[in-house]
Amino acid sequence: MITAVVIVYTFFGGQKAVLYTDFTQAVAFLLAVVVVVPLSISAAGGWSEITATVDTDQPGFFGATGGVMGLLNATALFFVWFLGYLGHPGFLTRFYAARSERDAIKTGIAVSAVYLPFWALIGFAGAAMRSMYPGADVDTETVLVQFVLDHTPAIIAGVLFAAILGAILSSADTWLLTAASSGSHDLLRQVSRRQWTDSQLLRRTKCLVVLLGLAALPFGLWRPTYITDMMTIAYTVAGASGGVLILFSLYWRRTTRQAAWSGLTFGVVAAVGGRIAQLTGATPEWFDPILPTLVGTTLIVVVVSLMTPVDAAATSVFDRIRRPDPDYDPSASSTKETV
Incomplete structure (x- = not known):
């Protein structure tokens, strides 16, 4: 019903x-x-x-x-x-x-x-x-x-x-x-x-x-x-990949397309692998894989963004979103951009 x-x-x-x-x-x-x-x-x-x-x-x-x-x-x-x-x-x-x-x-x-x-x-x-x-x-x-x-x-x-x-x-x-x-x-x-x-x-x-x-x-x-475990894995993947990338895309103008894909891939693989290891008892009971996964995803997004060219399409969308904010200054929200 x-x-x-x-x-x-x-x-x-x-x-x-x-x-x-x-x-x-x-x-x-x-x-x-x-x-x-x-x-x-x-x-x-x-x-x-x-x-x-x-x-x-x-x-x-x-x-x-x-x-x-x-x-x-x-x-x-x-x-x-x-x-x-x-x-x-x-x-x-x-x-x-x-x-x-x-x-x-x-x-x-x-x-x-x-x-x-x-x-x-x-x-x-x-x-x-x-x-x-x-x-x-x-x-x-x-x-x-x-x-x-x-x-x-x-x-x-x-x-x-x-x-x-x-x-x-x-x-x-x-x-x-x-x-x-x-x-x-x-x-x-x-x-x-x-x-x-x-x-x-x-x-x-x-x-x-x-x-x-x-x-x-x-x-x-x-x-x-194991439905509850499946939901936890799903939210871990969503948070470690999509959630982190959304925050970066909203608040860091220098984020690039290559960095987004790299962070997304790492976040999904690490989150799923960590949860499986946790459920099978391969890690200590107190250990939660979400924390190292978040740190790893963050580092990958930052490093890859700084190593790859600026994405003009992405930065234009970022500027359009942030433009209504009177306190927004594009030059202060990103590092020096070099192509």
């Missing part, structure tokens, strides 16, 4: 429907987070009880390198989700609907920044639920549902379940529309080497919406337990 709903309103509504529903669902989910966090901490007996229980189950979990709540891992998660949202293909496709390039810049960064406090709150709620449901007492991907059933009144549970469903639909329709748009625009049209009209491109995109939605149905029924 959920698959049919997502396919139908993505098929008929397109990007406008996805934008409106995503906004409504995001508001509901953020309100739900605000409600769940104090309820979960209170139900677990307070923060001191939570830390004591979790540390007993996994010593050092809240230490500098102990786990998700550790300083090193918290820093890594910050970059994963902040830069991951900035390089998220779903958000990148929405930039085309912005009123101006500057609006795309401001909203892209604002979305990343606004979500961060709520992801932090979810981390606190997750620690509380880890304390209440230790070990294998409940599936970690349905622990929030179990908590709502066990600890909230029926009317609040209904609202929270609606918010959870909204969050699921929001992610599903965004990724479905992004995949269908990319498949028709960047794959089918390039392979066919034909010039399609807007109506022809729209029809093919809608067909892909249906086909990809149906193709995802078996995964939804099977629901492999």
Whole structure:
């Protein structure tokens, strides 16, 4: 049923429907987070009880390198989700609907920044639920549902379940529309080497919406337990490659096309390889590959940019975007340019 709903309103509504529903669902989910966090901490007996229980189950979990709540891992998660949202293909496709390039810049960064406090709150709620449901007492991907059933009144549970469903639909329709748009625009049209009209491109995109939605149905029924790991890898790749490059392209005029491709390639390979090594136990439990990957991508973009000729087309776009800023001075935002 959920698959049919997502396919139908993505098929008929397109990007406008996805934008409106995503906004409504995001508001509901953020309100739900605000409600769940104090309820979960209170139900677990307070923060001191939570830390004591979790540390007993996994010593050092809240230490500098102990786990998700550790300083090193918290820093890594910050970059994963902040830069991951900035390089998220779903958000990148929405930039085309912005009123101006500057609006795309401001909203892209604002979305990343606004979500961060709520992801932090979810981390606190997750620690509380880890304390209440230790070990294998409940599936970690349905622990929030179990908590709502066990600890909230029926009317609040209904609202929270609606918010959870909204969050699921929001992610599903965004990724479905992004995949269908990319498949028709960047794959089918390039392979066919034909010039399609807007109506022809729209029809093919809608067909892909249906086909990809149906193709995802078996995964939804099977629901492999590594979906969360797959999402983390996806956001790591988006952040380590796309997110870093977007920031460079917006704030460093000297960034070149060769540097962008070099940084993108390194970021993808290093992020995927690092996550695979982490999941297979080839690296220490406290080690998160996102931090060295970000450093490596940054260095590659800077070094390659300085070693390659200035890209006139890229700098003209950069100047056009930054020109409305009265404080912008092109000569102060880049190094000496030599061709």
